[in-house]
Amino acid sequence: MKVTIDEDKCCGAGQCVLIAPEVFDQRDDDGIVILLEAEPAADQHAAVRESAAVCPGLAIEVIEVDKQA
Template identity: 85%
Template sequence: MKVMVDQDKCCGAGQCALIAPEVFDQRDDDGVVILLEAEPGADQHVAVREAAAVCPVGAIEVIEEA
């Protein structure tokens, strides 16, 4: 799995950082997403998928690898 974020789309809702704090964080000044781990371990995959699903603006892209 690879993860990409679009900081320009991010509205700072923060659900990603709450759901998968080992993978996502937020900038202190405006709450925009920070990607901590572009290739999270298998133990984080479920949380990352959930974070992407709940993002209100679709700023998180999950690329599943075969």
């Protein structure tokens, strides 16, 4: 899994940080998302997918990577 964020779409709701704090954080000045881990560990995948699903600005993109390729 690879994760990318689009800061321009982020509205600072912070749901991603609540769901996956090991992967996402927020800037102190404006609340915009900070990506801490672009390739999260397997045990974080479900939380990252949930974060992307609930993001009101659709700022999180999850790219599933086939490890066999």
